[in-house]
Amino acid sequence: MTSNTTDVTHPAAGPPPVGSEIDYEKFLSCVHCGLCTAACPTYLETGDENNSPRGRIYLMRSVVDGRQQLSPKVASHLDLCLDCRACETACPSGVQYGRLIEPFRASQRQAAAKAGKPANTDWFHRFILYGLFPFASRMRWALAPMKLLQQLGLDRLLDSLGLTRLLPERLQRMQRLLPRLVPGGPALPEFLPAIGPKRARVALFTGCVADAVFRHTHWASARVLQHNGCDVIIPREQACCGAIHYHSGADRPALDLARTNASVFDAAEVDAVIVNVAGCGAMLKDYGHIAHELEPQNRHLHERLNRFAGKMKDISEFLGQLGIIPPTGKIPLRAVYQDACHLNHAQKIREQPRDLLAQIPGLEVIPIAEADICCGAAGS
Amino acid sequence: MTTATASLPLQMPAPFLDGLRLILGEAGLLADPDELLVYECDGFTIAKNAPDVVVFPTTTEQVAAIVKLCNQYQIPFVPRGAGTSLAGGCLPVGGGVMITLTRMRKIVEVNLRDRYAIVEPGVVNVHLTNHLKGTGYHYAPDPSSQGACTIGGNFATNSGGPHTLKYGVTVNHVLGAEMVMPDGAIVEIGGPVEDSPGYDLTGLFVGHEGTFGICTKVIVRLTRDPAAYRTMLGVFNSVQDATQTISNIIGAGIVPAALELMDQGIIEALEAAFHFGFPLDAAAVLLIEVDGLEVAVDEEARKIIDICRETGAREVRSANTAKERLLLWKCRKQAFGAIGRLSPSYCTQDGVVPRTKLPEILDFITAVGERHGLRIVNVFHAGDGNIHPILLFDERNAEQVKRVLIASDEILNKCIDLGGSVTGEHGIGVEKINFMSKLFAPHDLAVMAKVRAAFNTGQLCSPQKMLPTAGACGMEHIERKAPGRHAAM
Ligand SMILES: Cc1cc2nc3c(=O)[nH]c(=O)nc-3n(C[C@H](O)[C@H](O)[C@H](O)COP(=O)(O)OP(=O)(O)OC[C@H]3O[C@@H](n4cnc5c(N)ncnc54)[C@H](O)[C@@H]3O)c2cc1C
Ligand code: SF4
Ligand code: SF4
Numbered sequence: 001m002t003s004n005t006t007d008v009t010h011p012a013a014g015p016p017p018v019g020s021e022i023d024y025e026k027f028l029s030c031v032h033c034g035l036c037t038a039a040c041p042t043y044l045e046t047g048d049e050n051n052s053p054r055g056r057i058y059l060m061r062s063v064v065d066g067r068q069q070l071s072p073k074v075a076s077h078l079d080l081c082l083d084c085r086a087c088e089t090a091c092p093s094g095v096q097y098g099r100l101i102e103p104f105r106a107s108q109r110q111a112a113a114k115a116g117k118p119a120n121t122d123w124f125h126r127f128i129l130y131g132l133f134p135f136a137s138r139m140r141w142a143l144a145p146m147k148l149l150q151q152l153g154l155d156r157l158l159d160s161l162g163l164t165r166l167l168p169e170r171l172q173r174m175q176r177l178l179p180r181l182v183p184g185g186p187a188l189p190e191f192l193p194a195i196g197p198k199r200a201r202v203a204l205f206t207g208c209v210a211d212a213v214f215r216h217t218h219w220a221s222a223r224v225l226q227h228n229g230c231d232v233i234i235p236r237e238q239a240c241c242g243a244i245h246y247h248s249g250a251d252r253p254a255l256d257l258a259r260t261n262a263s264v265f266d267a268a269e270v271d272a273v274i275v276n277v278a279g280c281g282a283m284l285k286d287y288g289h290i291a292h293e294l295e296p297q298n299r300h301l302h303e304r305l306n307r308f309a310g311k312m313k314d315i316s317e318f319l320g321q322l323g324i325i326p327p328t329g330k331i332p333l334r335a336v337y338q339d340a341c342h343l344n345h346a347q348k349i350r351e352q353p354r355d356l357l358a359q360i361p362g363l364e365v366i367p368i369a370e371a372d373i374c375c376g377a378a379g380s
Numbered sequence: 381m382t383t384a385t386a387s388l389p390l391q392m393p394a395p396f397l398d399g400l401r402l403i404l405g406e407a408g409l410l411a412d413p414d415e416l417l418v419y420e421c422d423g424f425t426i427a428k429n430a431p432d433v434v435v436f437p438t439t440t441e442q443v444a445a446i447v448k449l450c451n452q453y454q455i456p457f458v459p460r461g462a463g464t465s466l467a468g469g470c471l472p473v474g475g476g477v478m479i480t481l482t483r484m485r486k487i488v489e490v491n492l493r494d495r496y497a498i499v500e501p502g503v504v505n506v507h508l509t510n511h512l513k514g515t516g517y518h519y520a521p522d523p524s525s526q527g528a529c530t531i532g533g534n535f536a537t538n539s540g541g542p543h544t545l546k547y548g549v550t551v552n553h554v555l556g557a558e559m560v561m562p563d564g565a566i567v568e569i570g571g572p573v574e575d576s577p578g579y580d581l582t583g584l585f586v587g588h589e590g591t592f593g594i595c596t597k598v599i600v601r602l603t604r605d606p607a608a609y610r611t612m613l614g615v616f617n618s619v620q621d622a623t624q625t626i627s628n629i630i631g632a633g634i635v636p637a638a639l640e641l642m643d644q645g646i647i648e649a650l651e652a653a654f655h656f657g658f659p660l661d662a663a664a665v666l667l668i669e670v671d672g673l674e675v676a677v678d679e680e681a682r683k684i685i686d687i688c689r690e691t692g693a694r695e696v697r698s699a700n701t702a703k704e705r706l707l708l709w710k711c712r713k714q715a716f717g718a719i720g721r722l723s724p725s726y727c728t729q730d731g732v733v734p735r736t737k738l739p740e741i742l743d744f745i746t747a748v749g750e751r752h753g754l755r756i757v758n759v760f761h762a763g764d765g766n767i768h769p770i771l772l773f774d775e776r777n778a779e780q781v782k783r784v785l786i787a788s789d790e791i792l793n794k795c796i797d798l799g800g801s802v803t804g805e806h807g808i809g810v811e812k813i814n815f816m817s818k819l820f821a822p823h824d825l826a827v828m829a830k831v832r833a834a835f836n837t838g839q840l841c842s843p844q845k846m847l848p849t850a851g852a853c854g855m856e857h858i859e860r861k862a863p864g865r866h867a868a869m
Contacts, residue, residue, distance in 0.1 A: 028724055028775075032425050034464040038504045038528045047436055047482030047502065048410070049463060055418040062417055073414040090527060092713075093720030369510055 018111045019064045019104045027061045030054065030095045039090035041374040042080050050077040053087030053097055060104050070108065078104070083247055084341035084374040085282075089348070098286075098346065102246060103293055109249030185219055192222050192232040199229030200322065203268045205261075205275040205284065205312075208240040214277070221276045221315055228324055232274075237264045243283035246290065255294050258287045259301075262308040272313045282346035284312045314343060316352040330362035337365055339372045392432050396453045400435060400477075403445045410434040419478055422460070424468035427810055431458070431478035438483045440558060440566060440596040447594065447841075448564035450477055456840045459590045461501065461533030464525045466730070467809025469537065469589050473844040479594055481532050487511055488597065495602045496555055496572045501532025501595050508600075517602040520547040523805065524713060532595050538587030540805040542638040542712065545763035546671075547603065549805070551586040558597035559585065562841035572599055584831070589807050590842035592835045606637070606671035610681035611699040611708055614666040614688040615659055619643060621692040622664040623738040626762045628687045629668070630735060634680055636763060640667040640712055645757030649718035656711050659695070666762065667712050669705075715759045723755070723772035729788050733800035735765040744794050745769045752783040766804030767795075793818070808846045816848050 036053040037043050043052035050059065056078055062068045078101065087097045188206065202225060206218050222232045239261055242254035261284070265273050275281040288306035295301055313321075337357060343349045350372075357365050392411070400409055410416060411433045420430040432455075437443045450457045456476035463470050472478050485502035492515055499508060505526040508519050522541040523529060529539070535557065540549040547553075556570025570582035585592055616622040622641055629636065642650070642665050647658045658665065666688070670680040681698070688696045699705040719726055733741045742758065745767075749756040760768040769791055773780045792802045792815065802815045816825060829847055836842075 025724070029720065031720060031726075032421070033423050033525070034462055035525060035528045037462055038506070043482075047480065047485070048415075049418045049480075050410075050415050058418045068414060068417060071414045073412055077415075369513075 015111065015114065017063050017066050018070050018107045019060055021107060022060075022064065022100060022103050024064070026096060026100055027057065027064070029093055030057045030091075031093055032058070033093070035092060036087040036090040036095075036097075039086040039373075041082060041084060041086065044373070048077075051080055053091070053095075056081060057095070057097070057100060060100060070111075075108070078108075082341075082374055085345035086341060086372065086374060087345075089345045089372070099289065099293075105247065105249040106251040106294075107249075109251075185216060188215075188218055188222060188234045190234055190236060192226055192234070194229045194231045195226045196229050196325075198231060200271045201231045201233070201269075202318070203233040203235060203265055203270045203273045205238060205241070205265075205273055205277075205280060206234060207275075207277055207280050210277045210280065217276060221274065224315075224319070225274065228319065228322060230322075233268045233270060235264045235268055239264070241280040241283040243279050246283065251290070251294055255290065258290065258305055262287070262305055265308060265311070266304075270311070272318055273308075273311045274313055274315050274318055276315045278314070278340035278342035278347065281312060281314045282342040285309050285347060314347060314349050314352070316343075316356050317347075317349050320352040320355060324356065324359065326359050328361065331360050332362040334364045334366060336368045337371060338368070338375060341374050344372055392455070393453055396449065396455065397433065399449045400433065400446065403442055403449070404435055404437065408436050408438075408442075419460070419463075419470075419472075419480075422463035422465040422468065422470040424466050424471075424809065424811055427468050427471055429472055429475065431472040432475045434478045434480055436480050436483045440560065443479065443560045443594050443596050444564045444566050446477065446479060447560050447562065450840055451563060451838065454838075454840065456843050458842045458845075459532070459536070459594045461530035461536070462504065462525075462528045464529045464533065465537065465809055466728070466806040467803070467811040469807055469809035469845065471810050473810065476840075481530065481594070481596075484532075484596065485530075490515070490602075491572070492517055492602065494572060495604075496599055497602055498572075498597060498599050499531050500597060501530060501535070503531045505529055505531060505534060512602065516605050518605055519600050520553050520603045521550045531598050531600065535586055535595050535598050536588060536590050537805070537807040540761070540764070540766065542640055542761060544761060544766075544805075545639055546635050546637045551583055553601045553603070554582055554586050554598060555601055556582055556599040557585060557595050559593045559595055561593040562836045562838060566596075570599065587807075589809065589846045591832055591846050593841060608674040608677045609637070609669060609671045609705060610677045611667070611669045611705045612681065612684060612688075613697045613699075613708060614668060614693045615662045615695040615697070616664045616666070616693055617662065618692070619664045619742050620739050622666050623742060623762070625666060625688055625691040625693065626738060627736055628691055629684055630763070632683060632687060634670070634683060636668050636680075636684070637671040638667065638669040639761070639763030641665070641758065641760055641762040642667070642712070642715060643758040645722075645755065646715050646718065646759045649722045649757070650711055650715060652718070652721065656707070658711075662694075667708060712759075719757065719770055719772070722757075723774070725773050725775040727771045727773070727784055727788060729767075729769050729771070729791055730804050730806040731767050731769075731792055731795035731800060731802055732804040733765045733767065733795050733798045735763075737798040737800070738762065738765060738767075741767060741791075741794060741798060741800075745791055748787045748790050752787045754780075754783055754787055756787070761804070764804070765800065768804075810845065813844075813846065813848055816846075 032054060034054050040051070040053050049055040059074050059077060063070045063074065068074065081101055083098070083101065085098055088095070091097070188204070204218065204222055211218065225232050237260070239257045241261070242257035245251070245257070246254035275284060287309045288302055291298065291301045291305045337354055339350065343353070354365065357363060397411060413430070416430040416432070416434060419434050420428040435446055437446060447457065456472070456474050457479055458470060458472045458476070460470040460478050460480045462482065470478070481502040483502060484500040485504070486500045487503055487508065488498040488500065490497045490512070495517065497508065497519070505523065508531065509526070512518050520543060521534060521539055522543050523534065523539040524541060526541065534550050535554060538550045555572055555574070556568065558566065558568050560566055569585055570576055614622070614625060616625070626639060626641070629639065644663050647662060647665060648660060650656055651658050651660055668684055670677050670684065685696045699708050745756055745758065755772045757770050757772065758767065759770070760766055771784045771787060773784045775781060795802060796818055801819060802812050808816065825847065832847060
């Protein structure tokens with residue numbers, strides 16, 4: 001029976017354990033109370049402490065302490081984390097779970113690369129991360145066949161015949177999570193003027209997947225902003241937010257994308273940069289911290305990315321602050337609102353979307369149980 | 381705290397493991413050491429020992445089969461719910477099988493007319509609350525850990541909470557249970573109707589801390605939601621005034637639904653973290669809630685406000701809207717998190733004193749803090765004399781850690797001297813086991829041991845918990861090395 005949590009038995013030789021770079025205080029801030037467990041979708045599903053936030057923190061810490069190896073079993077429990085951050089909302093001690101798991105994953109990847117067995121750099125990952133996601137246009141092309149299948153109803157047919165099972169596991173998962181792709185309309189122009197008295201000048205972050213899949217949402221966001229007196233700039237050179245890279249441990253490319261975005265949006269000289277995708281918003285707002293984590297010495301970069309992050313506003317957050325011109329069109333519907341994890345838990349934006357919905361005449365929003373439990377799509 | 385006799389890891393016989401797999405299937409157990417590590421402790425992180433196998437049964441029959449198999453191979457087993465115990469209740473002393481109930485989480489029946497619900501033990505306390513929302517009824521025990529802890533765990537530890545003062549602890553809200561006994565027999569105790577004949581086994585089993593077997597179903601009483609609340613915050617210039625107020629309120633025959641005290645240290649922490657607008661120079665605040673019929677609560681609230689003023693409250697604020705009430709409660713429940721921001725480590729003690737002794741124990745705690753050069757802050761269920769002094773320290777400072785241990789023991793011993801006890805609600809587990817012989821005379825303990833022996837003969841079920849066992853186990857020469865980094869209110 002061991003008695004001391006700080007008993008550290010580092011392996012005699014060899015590289016430092018995965019995660020050694022992480023600020024150890026961040027582990028210490030977890031007092032092991034377990035109050036986060038029931039907020040975690042993977043724990044609720046499996047009932048296994050290994051798949052709970054407290055358990056994952058314990059696993060990471062035990063690897064850092066050299067108490068155990070990052071074995072495939074341990075890695076699988078960390079991989080299963082949806083990154084929904086519900087645990088951060090639940091934790092009364094203010095543990096920053098995201099700032100543990102994300103650098104840990106980055107470190108895991110680096111260690112794997114150094115050992116010459118790049119874990120996540122199989123063709124699929126490389127293609128997705130470096131070839132596809134940074135480029136919205138390629139993303140659209142990549143999704144085109146799926147869209148066609150969906151339009152023809154063939155995806156259902158393939159499903160019912162069990163043919164989608166022939167796809168590689170990860171593609172299957174992506175196929176299952178893919179929303180119905182609807183026609184998104186033409187590309188947004190670089191400038192859309194305010195309608196009515198001008199109240200603000202904002203830029204719209206359009207992202208990669210979102211621009212391919214949810215372009216109609218971008219158009220709608222721009223229209224709402226325009227009608228609320230905002231000049232809307234949509235810089236062409238903007239890049240993917242980098243979340244997907246960062247979350248899968250490709251931290252360098254993520255930082256490169258952050259640099260690109262900061263300079264593109266800085267040049268636009270706006271009051272705020274508006275984002276309408278929760279996952280991207282959480283990532284964009286975190287740029288400063290990521291810079292700090294990856295280039296601890298580079299103060300100039302922290303400041304620059306911090307400044308950029310400070311300008312990022314979720315559309316509901318921004319409209320709430322601006323005070324909207326109440327819509328007049330009636331929507332006579334009963335609806336429910338399901339929180340997006342990366343909005344609710346990562347960005348702590350909970351009331352604003354509900355407040356906005358409340359202003360729509362005729363719309364009745366019914367509260368539901370577990371609105372704040374992850375839907376399984378992990379974040380957005 | 382650690383056992384002096386470090387137990388050798390048990391060798392799990394292969395046929396035993398095969399037997400478990402047969403009962404549960406491959407997905408129903410963990411036996412790889414990599415996956416057992418997280419089960420080496422619960423909310424009490426001082427004593428650690430990983431189990432040899434963790435099983436996740438989904439039915440009572442599976443639990444019974446597991447227990448029988450353990451008996452056949454003479455392998456110890458211990459139940460576990462959410463693992464929020466602050467006393468090491470889930471520590472598998474001597475290894476063996478950990479029976480985790482988290483996959484038994486069905487709400488089997490809700491019967492509003494007869495005011496009971498039948499739930500499986502893995503149901504999270506707050507999930508039952510949410511499930512009942514809108515029915516006009518609720519399950520009253522609301523431990524501060526209610527967002528995570530299970531009804532089975534509440535049953536096993538007889539949990540209380542802020543509303544214990546008026547509504548009582550878990551035992552007052554349990555009508556019966558289904559148990560898998562330490563020999564694998566399935567028995568039902570109590571039942572949905574009140575006053576079943578024969579011995580009150582339900583009362584006996586609540587608080588058994590896993591030593592009478594595994595609870596596989598709980599029949600809980602449902603309580604009608606109060607029609608109205610009044611929530612107040614009394615602000616005091618001295619802790620003495622605040623504790624005097626508590627006595628006076630109770631003395632006036634008022635039973636508030638909740639009566640919670642937060643001292644200056646906590647107020648300071650809360651303000652820093654959440655900017656709730658507390659007066660920073662106040663020595664203590666009392667959070668007081670009354671509930672009941674609309675007409676009655678106004679009358680009670682008025683009386684309380686008068687009493688507060690008489691005993692020197694410099695201000696009494698009232699929460700006038702549901703939103704304001706929530707804000708006050710949030711503040712109380714978040715107090716815990718705020719402390720996490722004050723200090724890298726902290727250790728919460730859980731003592732009880734007769735209500736009238738509150739001023740005395742608080743003075744004593746202050747003196748202990750000064751004597752040992754430690755900062756101690758207080759937030760607790762004042763109404764039932766359940767104190768939670770929180771000792772702040774840095775776990776990397778070994779010398780300071782020692783002082784924390786000494787100070788904790790002094791405080792708990794003082795609670796006993798004042799006619800109280802060393803656990804209000806967190807249980808004995810392994811943490812407080814060496815206090816038992818101070819709390820009870822040998823023949824009292826012997827009666828308890830006999831009761832346990834009536835149900836738990838083989839000592840395979842939750843060995844070395846709750847009662848100090850003479851001789852064999854080594855738990856009685858426990859030597860504590862580090863205080864818990866846990867906290868609870
Ligand atoms: C932040 C915090 C605040 C807390 N606040 C309170 C509070 O206000 N009031 C209070 O009373 N407690 C409180 N606690 C302590 C703890 O939450 C309670 O004791 C709770 O009831 C434990 O439930 P659990 O499901 O986590 O049980 P566990 O910790 O898993 O188990 C506790 C004990 O019960 C046994 N057990 C669990 N399930 C079963 C079962 N099905 N059958 C038989 N035995 C079983 C275990 O063997 C163990 O001995 C707090 C803890 C924390 C961390
Ligand atoms: S981020 Fe979500 S899935 Fe991951 S540990 Fe936290 S709550 Fe669980
Ligand atoms: S992450 Fe927070 S809530 Fe979870 S165990 Fe650690 S301190 Fe407790």
